[in-house]
Amino acid sequence: xxxxxxxxxxxxxxxxxxxxxxxxxxxxxxxxxxxxxxxxxxxxxxxxxxxxxxxxxxxxxxxxxxxxxxxxxxxxxxxxxxxxxxxxxxxxxxxxxxxxxxxxxxxxxxxxxxxxxxxxxxxxxxxxxxxxxxxxxxxxxxxxxxxxxxxxxxxxxxxxxxxxxxxxxxxxxxxxxxxxxxxxxxxxxxxxxxxxxxxxxxxxxxxxxxxxxxxx
Amino acid sequence: xxxxxxxxxxxxxxxxxxxxxxxxxxxxxxxxxxxxxxxxxxxxxxxxxxxxxxxxxxxxxxxxxxxxxxxxxxxxxxxxxxxxxxxxxxxxxxxxxxxxxxxxxxxxxxxxxxxxxxxxxxxxxxxxxxxxxxxxxxxxxxxxxxxxxxxxxxxxxxxxxxxxxxxxxxxxxxxxxxxxxxxxxxxxxxxxxxxxxxxxxxxxxxxxxxxxxxxxx
Numbered sequence: 001x002x003x004x005x006x007x008x009x010x011x012x013x014x015x016x017x018x019x020x021x022x023x024x025x026x027x028x029x030x031x032x033x034x035x036x037x038x039x040x041x042x043x044x045x046x047x048x049x050x051x052x053x054x055x056x057x058x059x060x061x062x063x064x065x066x067x068x069x070x071x072x073x074x075x076x077x078x079x080x081x082x083x084x085x086x087x088x089x090x091x092x093x094x095x096x097x098x099x100x101x102x103x104x105x106x107x108x109x110x111x112x113x114x115x116x117x118x119x120x121x122x123x124x125x126x127x128x129x130x131x132x133x134x135x136x137x138x139x140x141x142x143x144x145x146x147x148x149x150x151x152x153x154x155x156x157x158x159x160x161x162x163x164x165x166x167x168x169x170x171x172x173x174x175x176x177x178x179x180x181x182x183x184x185x186x187x188x189x190x191x192x193x194x195x196x197x198x199x200x201x202x203x204x205x206x207x208x209x210x211x212x213x214x215x216x
Numbered sequence: 217x218x219x220x221x222x223x224x225x226x227x228x229x230x231x232x233x234x235x236x237x238x239x240x241x242x243x244x245x246x247x248x249x250x251x252x253x254x255x256x257x258x259x260x261x262x263x264x265x266x267x268x269x270x271x272x273x274x275x276x277x278x279x280x281x282x283x284x285x286x287x288x289x290x291x292x293x294x295x296x297x298x299x300x301x302x303x304x305x306x307x308x309x310x311x312x313x314x315x316x317x318x319x320x321x322x323x324x325x326x327x328x329x330x331x332x333x334x335x336x337x338x339x340x341x342x343x344x345x346x347x348x349x350x351x352x353x354x355x356x357x358x359x360x361x362x363x364x365x366x367x368x369x370x371x372x373x374x375x376x377x378x379x380x381x382x383x384x385x386x387x388x389x390x391x392x393x394x395x396x397x398x399x400x401x402x403x404x405x406x407x408x409x410x411x412x413x414x415x416x417x418x419x420x421x422x423x424x425x426x427x428x429x430x431x432x433x
Contacts, residue, residue: 025338096422156430159334178370213374 012040013065017145017185018050018059021155021175022118022128024140025168028196029118029126032172033061034147034180035188046188051202053103055080056193058096058119063145066112076100076168093119097136099130105134143175147183151175169194177210224257226314232256233266234364235277236392237305237344238376239333239357239383243343246275249364249397254425261279262405274312274335275410279361280349281375288385289318313345313353327379332361336412341368345352360392368392382411386420391397394427405408 003011017038022031033050036043050062058080063067072169076099082100084091084130097117104111118128130142157174173190180186190210192203228272232253248266251257268276270293278285292315300307313333320327333345346352346359346407358376360368372392380388386409393407407422 071296149366152399153368153392154370154374156395156398157391157433170228174374175370178373182369182374203286 002202010039012042014039014044014067017147017152018145019118019176019179019183019186020050020145021143021148021166021172022061022062022116022141023159023163023172024118024126024128024149025163025165027125028038028120028165028194029128029191030165030168030172031059031061031118032118032176033145033191034176034186035191036172038065048188049191051191051193053077053200054096054117055084055091055119057121057189057200058089058093058117059193059195059200060100060182061116061118062113063115063165064113065111068111068169072100072103072113072115077101090121092121092123093117093127093129094124094126094138097138099129101129101131101134101136104131104143106131108134112128114144116144118142118195119199126196128185128207142214145186148180150182151179151197165194165196173205174211174213178213223427232400233279234360234368234396234400234403235266235279235332235362236360236372237277237332237358238385238389239342239344239378239381241379242342243336243382243411244334244344244391245382245385245392245406246277246332246407247409248277248362248404248407249393251328251397253402255400257315259404261331264405265408267410268407269417269431270309270333270388271300271311271335273306273412274311274333275308275412275417276316276334276363277332278329278338279331280329281327285331288316288327289328291319292316302408303390304360306337308337309333309343310340310345310355313347313427316416317347317351320347324350330361332359334410334412336414337361338414339412342412360396362396362403363397364403367399368396371395374417381411386411390422391428395430397427398430 031051037045037048054077079099081167100115111178114132119124146202190205194201235248250263252261252264268356295315316331330349331347333354336342409420
């Protein structure tokens, strides 16, 4: 065969086909994501952290097109810095989510990324906002990305109101673990971010330390 | 929350339904929802039974094109009853699954149907077989199918345990179907369940208002 065709990953769009989840508890939020970035059938990055800080106590989880999602996150990070200097205090989570929503809505035809915004502020405590396609809605928890389809049933069944921080972290890890097992575009390690009034804690759970709920 | 293309215009993807089968200690539960829809927009039947009996202790659930599935099952039923007369004993579950598999494999270019086969026989006890779209036949402990199944992979992976009791397995199956019906717009209605054991066959129908509810409803 004369001449090899160029590798597929050079011509495919880079997507973070992914699983992301954020859940609120009394006093804060927990965000979680997998770490796989794919271009077509190749995994181009197996350790990407999709939980991106927008401010000290506000994070967002990226899904969809990697470039679009990162750009939105960077733009909002900048806009939020300016806003927080103008008001002279830490921004509200709702403000961050609104900034993300504004970009998602205005450029909804050109962009294909979904960001879940979650964080803690003094006024409302822990909050989770979904911003799919320019919608802004506050929810007790939100899942997103290609892997989320497989775990809708699980999160519907297992979510309970009033879970504490540890239970929320376990819920997030279990959900990510199940989704990563079933979704070809999710995998690698699990990143966890816990935000409460005392601070922000980032954690990585390696693949072999993930719970093995799948017993077949 | 990404949109998934699960309608019948896409080749190789199951159409509007949720089906499942699971083995418990001493038997097997097979079940489905009861909605038939046209193009995902109109519910043509709220109470269709997708669990078909192909022999005394062998039941099938169909996925994919309903027309293809019905034609295959009709042909399989007659093969199976003839086979059973020749062997002078009730057919094995794997025989039923194999008959379906032969039909699916030999006609793979024309057909778009897959099956779950569940039953009990005296040789191997309770069994579940999956015949996929192209005609692959495998045996599993628990299996799900149809467009609604996407949403309950995580739930089934987490909650299915081998050697459950009959009640636990029924509850598991009902919960799984209810969760799928709650998220998939082309699955719904009532939950049809059939419990097959050595002693016999029992039909359980759980109407919509008696389905388990989960936190956000």
